Amino acid sequence: MKRKIEPTTVERSMREDDFIVSKTTAKGIITYGNPIFIEFSGYTEAELLGTQHNIVRHPDMPRAAFKLAWDTIESGREFFGYVKNMAKDGSFYWVFTHITPDFDRNKRIVGYTSVRRCPRRDAISKIEPVYRQMLAAEHAAGARDAIAAGTKVLLDLLQQTGMSYEELVFSL
Template identity: 60%
Template sequence: MTSLRITPTNEEKVMREGDLIVSKTDIKGRITYGNRTFNEFSGFTENELLGTQHNIIRHPDMPRAVFKLLWDRIQAGQEVFAFVKNICKDGSFYWVLANVTPSYDAQGTLLGYFSVRRKPNPKAIAQIQPLYRQMLQAERSAGTRDAIAASTQLLTDTLAANQISYDDFVLGLQEA
């Protein structure tokens, strides 16, 4: 698929209880599978998604540091949970609680990554949005070269001030 410019709108699509958005990517982040719920919420057809970088649904309100953390964790063989704001083909958006894990074959060779997204706790989104806005501001203020480091530092400082790990922070927000 060629580069696609999507203009964000303020229209939100809210996931239903019990919905699961499932996708798989290869090791480079290209989509190899997406379930019907993924197609429904993203607004893209299966043909439009297959072979495309998963970041096709990355909303510009998302701090780059969140994706750096995600990639660092899954490339280290760990699973990761994250609240993610995704953009739809029509410019609307939807929030998810994403669980991303590496996927291996029977011999232990990394095949790609598996992501299951569910409806996030609305209280969690109300708390994560201001943090993400601060992280985005830190990225913009730092400039392109130092953006991710500045945003990561803000997240690290926030976690340290609350004496909580990243995983406990995210899962605690979801359970609140």
């Protein structure tokens, strides 16, 4: 049985020149993690390889944010976003992520490559309240309707700003 990790308030900050790199199968199973991914996640390489990438998912992240990411990359497009991850010891670290699909010679998606870099603090301070609103809507809606409720919060924000999701992310 997998041990439940309790989130802490301890934040680990990426260094300016850090790049966290991981590769997964099309189903999100980790096939590669660079040394900085291993360092920040707190897991050994052996613990990471063969597990779902959501092993580093922080409970402060709304489910709707991951649905958007998956919908984007499964359609063959690249995804950019700010993500709060959780390490094995419960500490957290923010990243600016860029996920791209990996294609075989027949243009079928066979996996994904994610490169994460140090996010700007001012961008985190702007996206965190959005994620809190999305998460609150998800909790209020209940498990069955959570993703739709979180997505509505994000879509309402995009409509108010007149921006696409990508424009919002790059404006932060």
